[in-house]
Amino acid sequence: MSQPRPGSAPGLNSRAILDYCxxxxxxxxxxxxxxxxxxxxxxxxxxxxxxxxxxxxxxxxLGAKVRVLGHPTAGSSVLGELFSRPPGPRQQAKPLLLLGxxxxxxxxxxxxxxxxxxxxxxxxxxGILDMKSGIVCGLWAxxxxxxxxHRPARPVRFFLNSxxxxxxxxxRKQIIxxxxxxxxxxxxxxxxxxxxxxxxxxxxxxxxxxxxxxxAHAGVNPAAGVNAIAELARQILRIETFxxxxxxxxxxxxxxxxxxxxxxxxxxxAASIDVRVPRQxxxxxxxxxxxxxxxxxxxxxxxxxxxxxxxxxxxARAVDLFRHARRLGEQLGMDLKEASTxxxxxxxxxxxxxxxxxxxxxxxGDGAHAVDEHxxxxxxxxxxxxxxxxxxxx
Ligand SMILES: [Zn+2]
Numbered sequence: 001m002s003q004p005r006p007g008s009a010p011g012l013n014s015r016a017i018l019d020y021c022x023x024x025x026x027x028x029x030x031x032x033x034x035x036x037x038x039x040x041x042x043x044x045x046x047x048x049x050x051x052x053x054x055x056x057x058x059x060x061x062l063g064a065k066v067r068v069l070g071h072p073t074a075g076s077s078v079l080g081e082l083f084s085r086p087p088g089p090r091q092q093a094k095p096l097l098l099l100g101x102x103x104x105x106x107x108x109x110x111x112x113x114x115x116x117x118x119x120x121x122x123x124x125x126x127g128i129l130d131m132k133s134g135i136v137c138g139l140w141a142x143x144x145x146x147x148x149x150h151r152p153a154r155p156v157r158f159f160l161n162s163x164x165x166x167x168x169x170x171x172r173k174q175i176i177x178x179x180x181x182x183x184x185x186x187x188x189x190x191x192x193x194x195x196x197x198x199x200x201x202x203x204x205x206x207x208x209x210x211x212x213x214x215x216a217h218a219g220v221n222p223a224a225g226v227n228a229i230a231e232l233a234r235q236i237l238r239i240e241t242f243x244x245x246x247x248x249x250x251x252x253x254x255x256x257x258x259x260x261x262x263x264x265x266x267x268x269x270a271a272s273i274d275v276r277v278p279r280q281x282x283x284x285x286x287x288x289x290x291x292x293x294x295x296x297x298x299x300x301x302x303x304x305x306x307x308x309x310x311x312x313x314x315x316a317r318a319v320d321l322f323r324h325a326r327r328l329g330e331q332l333g334m335d336l337k338e339a340s341t342x343x344x345x346x347x348x349x350x351x352x353x354x355x356x357x358x359x360x361x362x363x364x365g366d367g368a369h370a371v372d373e374h375x376x377x378x379x380x381x382x383x384x385x386x387x388x389x390x391x392x393x394x
Contacts, residue, residue: 048075134188134362198360225265
């Protein structure tokens with residue numbers, strides 16, 4: 001597949017774009033505040049729908065053709081189509097996909113104790129970094145291009161997913177379909193603290209292992225029982241040997257449950273395991289090993305389910321885009337670095353298709369999923385300008 005070709009669009013004045021974005025920091029911040037103040041936990045469809053409607057309005061104000069994609073149980077997603085061309089030869093240009101998500105990990109009511117607030121050059125609030133700031137940067141990138149009369153050579157499609165924080169089940173097909181059509185995918189997840197872009201992400205998986213044993217009275221008839229907890233404990237020690245931390249393949253047995261009373265030999269125990277894989281080939285290998293587990297106690301039974309649900313985003317898919325972003329960043333006075341992360345995003349799906357994908361283009365700050373979640377305000381116009389320059393030159 002064709003890689004994005006680095007280069008500058010004729011007449012692109014990145015300083016002018018930056019000046020435009022900087023001149024409207026108040027506008028950026030106000031739009032961010034309004035988004036943060038619409039709480040949007042993945043689990044609450046009415047809340048996500050409200051935020052979807054808010055962004056649909058923002059897209060329309062930018063002249064986008066907007067589709068709100070409904071779902072019977074999950075919140076709605078939003079697709080904005082911008083810079084589409086009239087029929088003609090250039091219509092064939094593959095679009096650029098801006099990818100964001102509406103949902104946050106914060107329950108309704110969080111705002112009451114963690115309100116949007118600005119202090120010391122930082123803006124705080126639930127979901128502000130992950131990723132409402134990224135969406136705002138995307139909006140202002142388009143605004144700046146429009147205001148300065150730049151027309152990107154490619155159409156831009158801006159997709160806001162509603163359930164990224166729970167592995168993107170509801171609209172995964174649509175995300176994949178959008179990515180397949182795209183020349184490149186720019187993911188608006190936050191930067192690594194410090195500002196680095198994300199060129200690699202590990203794949204993420206979850207396995208669940210249940211043990212069926214046999215209950216018995218622990219005092220009267222212990223030999224009749226098959227202790228499911230003891231079996232599971234032994235299996236966990238085996239599972240831990242599957243990790244290859246030096247290569248970045250890690251496992252965490254994060255949840256375990258089983259048993260009823262101390263005087264009952266437990267017939268059931270289960271564990272959930274988080275798995276992170278750096279390369280696509282690790283994905284099949286770890287699955288084979290977990291599903292290959294055999295009972296140690298001859299009368300115990302194992303039930304295994306799960307697997308890797310987000311494939312790794314390998315650096316090869318991002319490196320050309322990163323170099324391009326780095327060059328544009330230099331024109332904007334930014335010294336952009338690249339980094340990899342163990343966390344997954346929707347970029348994992350798009351990169352796994354072989355589509356060039358660069359992630360971490362959203363806000364810069366710290367505390368994603370934590371009570372001190374915040375963004376650095378002066379970085380917002382710079383990130384918006386960088387996105388605008390990317391859209392104009394890819
Ligand atoms: Zn996110």
